[in-house]
Amino acid sequence: MDSLSHADAKTTIQIYTHVTKKIKANVTDIMENY
Secondary structure, three states: OHHHOOOOHHHHHHHHHHHHHHHHHHHHHHHHOO
16 A cells, blocks of 8 residues: 555555545534525
8 A cells, every 4th residue: 555655454444444434424513504
């Protein structure tokens, strides 16, 4: 994963999974308060 500056694919997957969960939570909050 040289282009992303991560040592291995596991690190990249963990980061993007965390970000994806955060985005889903934010969208849920927005929709609940709409």
